Amino acid sequence: MYSYIKGTLEEIAEGFIVIDNHGIGYQIQAPANIIDYLPSIGENIKIYTYLHVKEDAMSLFGFITRDDLKIFKLLLGVNGIGPKGALGILSVMSTDDLRFAVIGGDSKAIAKAPGIGAKTAQRIILELKDKLHLEDVFEDKTEITQNIPVSEAKTVKNEAVQALVALGYSSSEALSTLSKIDIAENMTVEEVLKAALKQMAFI
Numbered sequence: 001m002y003s004y005i006k007g008t009l010e011e012i013a014e015g016f017i018v019i020d021n022h023g024i025g026y027q028i029q030a031p032a033n034i035i036d037y038l039p040s041i042g043e044n045i046k047i048y049t050y051l052h053v054k055e056d057a058m059s060l061f062g063f064i065t066r067d068d069l070k071i072f073k074l075l076l077g078v079n080g081i082g083p084k085g086a087l088g089i090l091s092v093m094s095t096d097d098l099r100f101a102v103i104g105g106d107s108k109a110i111a112k113a114p115g116i117g118a119k120t121a122q123r124i125i126l127e128l129k130d131k132l133h134l135e136d137v138f139e140d141k142t143e144i145t146q147n148i149p150v151s152e153a154k155t156v157k158n159e160a161v162q163a164l165v166a167l168g169y170s171s172s173e174a175l176s177t178l179s180k181i182d183i184a185e186n187m188t189v190e191e192v193l194k195a196a197l198k199q200m201a202f203i
Contacts, residue, residue, distance in 0.1 A: 002060065003048070004047060004048045005046070005047050005062070006021065007019045007026075007044065008043070008044060009042065009043055009044075009045045010025060010041065010042075011025075011041070012035065015029060015032070016028060016030060017047075017062070019047060026060060028047060028049060029059060029061045029083075029087060030061070030062045030063065031063070031068075031087055031090040032091035032092075033091055033094070034062075034063070037064050047062035047064065048063050048064070048065065048066055048068070048069040049061065049069075050069060050072060050073065050083075059083065061087060063090075067095050068095055071095045071098060071132075072086050072090060074128060074132075075090075075124070078123060078124050078127045078128065080120055081124070085115055085120075088113045088116065089113040089124075091113070092112055092113045092114075093110075093112075096158075097109070098132070099132045099133075099134065099136060100161075100175050100179060101125075101179065102124065102125050102128050102129055103129065103132060103175050104178075104179050106179040107122045107125055134161070134175075156183060156189050156192055159189045160174070160178060160189055160193055161174045163189065164177070164178075164193070174196070177199050177200055178192070178196055181196060
């Protein structure tokens with residue numbers, strides 16, 4: 001029903017934002033980490049939305065990018081995952097981090113989300129492993145509606161994956177190994193690679 005809503009950001013609260021569009025205030029539930037990417041109150045914003053309809057209520061869920069919305073819908077397709085569960089996952093990890101976790105089989109990372117246990121995390125990996133692809137991490141995302149800052153840690157992680165694959169390791173091996181390394185913001189690709197290769201020596 002609603003593909004996106006574009007208007008003035010009027011309110012930022014815990015768990016939701018309010019966007020004014022031609023005098024109508026839309027309350028939109030959003031992942032917690034959306035706060036990092038929002039403009040100031042009173043500025044324009046475009047949010048991609050999903051309308052969830054139940055017998056007794058209708059709820060709008062909103063995301064900064066089409067990719068976020070796509071992953072949210074994929075999570076809803078997993079048996080036992082509802083809107084709150086999907087939102088909880090995307091509140092603690094980015095879509096790229098979720099791809100890394102699913103492709104690398106890192107159920108522990110997914111289980112850190114509120115309300116997501118070990119069995120549910122494993123089910124997410126099982127049901128989404130053929131629907132999430134590594135190349136999507138490196139896609140050109142210039143269509144993103146906001147100038148979203150990509151963290152240095154994430155950029156380094158992506159480059160490290162490419163480097164390990166170039167060295168002959170499978171993407172699954174690279175992702176699984178990197179998921180075990182605590183990558184700090186100030187680490188270089190070389191430092192991450194050394195840590196990954198050291199980790200692989202003990203596998």
